[in-house]
Amino acid sequence: MDANILNQILEIAFQKKVSDLHFEVDNPPFFRGRGQLIRSKMPNLTPKDTEFIAATILAYNNRQLSDDLKELDASYALASGGRFRVSIFRQRGHFGIIMRVIPPHIGTFQDLNLPPVLAEIAQAPNGLILVTGPTGNGKSTTLASMLRFLNENQSYNIITIEDPIEFLFTSLKSCIIQREVGIDTHCFNTALKAALRMDPDVIMVGEMRDRETIDSCIKAAETGHLVLSTLHTQGAVSTINRIIGNFPPESQEIVRQRLADVLVAIVSLRLVKDKSGEGILPVVEIMRSTTTIMSCIREGRLDEIEKHIENGSSQYRMQSLDQHLLALYRQGRISIEDAKRLTHSMDFERKLMFD
Incomplete structure (x- = not known):
């Protein structure tokens, strides 16, 4: 293996859209x-x-290989412009590398088959917007699309804190500052505190990984900023549970109150093959923070939230995962097998019967 062979492999992967x-x-x-x-x-x-x-990847990031390196996130780019998010790790004493191909262009909501209501959600004046889902299901791409919309339509100072930086932005109507953990700042929490002194309108945090970062994101939203971030959770209810569960029991009631006050929306994603098997479609759950849902969060009645999401589909343009699965199936865009595989509802079969 040498640099030419490595770059040839990466170039092929980039061109073949793996x-x-x-x-x-x-x-x-x-x-x-x-x-x-x-x-x-x-x-x-x-x-x-x-x-x-x-x-080679570490050298690109101005770092050196060391004996104590166990795992590391980084980025890598080809001279042709292809970019990759990289996870370096050890297994059985040897290095392993997994590289995620970053699409060359930031898609619009329409390009990515995302619900148009995301434009309305992204224009909230302040608060917390969360994009959730399993690894590799489009969270970063969706966040980038929301930032593209703001960059094209609002005159904001937007600060991103990422590990590593994935999509590169050019400032248009907005001014965009992108900071990378490990290169431009020590950690998410430190960068968040600094961001509050940088005249921000919007702060994007690549991932809420720990209690300190979650608390800092909520504080930033409480002080009048719009904060966007991600969590590796399956849906709105599990996201709320994860956030609250990061805090000790004696603090959880206060955290529920704080979260209910700042939460704008939770957008949860899963990817599914289309019926042809050639393309990929997002299945999207959208929960918006209505007065009723805010009360459910404050009072811990989280088991009621999915019902309120489904009931709010027409007035608030919310949708549950099952509602979107059913819509895609009715449109002939996905198979019934894939719809059943992705649902987490026990009564999905009953919903199909009334289709």
Whole structure:
């Protein structure tokens, strides 16, 4: 393995629009395309190969390989402009690398098949907007699309704090400052505190990873800023539970009150193959913070929230995961098998019967 071969592999992956590349010892490179992991016909990688890849990526980030490196997030770019989010880790003493391909252009809501109501949500004057879902289901892409909309339509000072920076923005109507953890700042929490002194209108935090970052995001929203961030959760209710559960029991009632006061919306994503098997569609749950839902959060009646999401579909343009699955199925865009696989509802079959 040398730099030319590595860059050729990455260039092919970028041009073929694969989503991920895997480099692991005793395996050839793997590619993920259309959701499927594909084994390449290249030779198996040796420990020296993966060490070289890791060292090359670290050098791009002005870092050096060290014996105490166990895992690290970074970014990498090709001279042609292709960009990658990188996870470097050790397994059985050897380096492994997984690289996520970052699309070259930031799509609009229409490009990405996202609900148009996201434009309305993104224009909230302040508060907390959360985009959630499993890894690799479009959270970063959706956040980038929301920032693109604000950049094109509002005169804001937008500060992003990311680990690593994924999509690169050019300031249009808004001024966009992008800071990377490990290079421009020590951690999310420190950068958030600094951001409040940088005249922000909007703060985007790549991920709310711990209690301190969650608390700082809520504080920033409480002080009149619009804060956008992500969590690795399955839906609105699990997101609220995760946030509250990060705090000790004696603090949870206060956190429920604070969260109810600042929460604007939770957008939860899952990706599914379209009926042709050639494309990918987002399935989106949208919860907006109505007076009723705010009361449910304050009083801990979270089991009622999904019903209120479904009842608010016409007036507030909310939708549950099941409602969107049913809509995509009715439109002939996804198969019934995929709809059943993604639902987390026990009565999805009953909803189908009334279709």
